[in-house]
Amino acid sequence: MRGLKVLPSGRPGMGRLFVNLPDGRAVAWYDRRTNRISLLDETHREAVLAALRPYLSGEPAVGPPPVPTPAERLRLALAPDRDLAPNRPGEPLLGELAYGSPGTRTRHRLRREIEAREAVGAELEALEAMDWRVLHAVPLPGGGVIDHLLIGPAGVFCVATVAGRRQRVRAGDLLVTVGRADPRPDVRHIRRAAAHAARALRAPATPVVAVVDAATVEVAPTLRDVRVLQPALTPYFTTATPALKPPDADALFSLARDTSTWLP
Incomplete structure (x- = not known):
């Protein structure tokens, strides 16, 4: 699928890379620390992998987003x-x-x-x-x-x-x-x-x-x-x-x- 955009989040080199549709909706993100790609929509798997390929380190794990830990839920709720x-x-x-x-x-x-x-x-x-x-x-x-x-x-x-x-x-x-x-x-x-x-x-x-x-x-x-x-x-x-x-x-x-x- 064409038009996917890879956008960084967090400190350079350390944060996640988000893969967004042309309308801005995220379909996946790549966590550099864990070398894992979390897919929000399985139908975009191949397009997401192609878009992230220049940024990958080794062979990443690919799958649905992991269940948030209590610490992550606290962070997400923080104003x-x-x-x-x-x-x-x-x-x-x-x-x-x-x-x-x-x-x-x-x-x-x-x-x-x-x-x-x-x-x-x-x-x-x-x-x-x-x-x-x-x-x-x-x-x-x-x-x-x-x-x-x-x-x-x-x-x-x-x-x-x-x-x-x-x-x-x-x-x-x-x-x-x-x-x-x-x-x-x-x-x-x-x-x-x-x-x-x-x-x-x-x-x-x-x-x-x-x-x-x-x-x-x-x-x-x-x-x-x-x-x-x-x-x-x-x-x-x-x-x-x-x-x-x-x-x-x-x-x-x-x-x-x-x-x-x-x-x-």
Whole structure:
């Protein structure tokens, strides 16, 4: 059948590919993660396979859509204004930069902070190919934000981003100091954020400080409960001890992407 259109959904390279009729109705979708084609109309099988052939990886499974899991049903019922999944890294800072009236120095600082969050966010999103899920700019009561929330095989991680600015970064039990600037409470904040995440998700959450573009990083020997990492971050998460099965990680991600989980 001619006229079938293949349209992507989700993050590039990671979301589903939908196959639509000329009038816009979907007849199938291809899930890259599971290498499965779900057919909504069996009569279009051959046309769908032909349209998807350039995008397939190996021999896909083909059949009717699987029965939604409880986590998927929760996600499908989520109103768009409550869904955190579309948030970009540094979302609040992007809004401040675009709609606020910062001075030149503040604008420069915001850009630097946004670039750091984008760098960490890109590295965490790359883990999605290995069954991880990531959310950015998760809101907290009182106006705080978790820069990145990572959920996957090794558990739940709350990640704060520190822009190193090619200077020495020192992480203590409560504060982080970049160069000669005033100390910042990143360690204290991410520790509290992880405790809140553990209560909200009813699952252990590990606090992480990700340092970007630092000359050197010094960590106080007494700082043991907060992980201080530098890119590349991937080895730490991919080699950590497995703690969650895929259905449990999916259920936690569905819960975490709902704003009301964090701001009831």
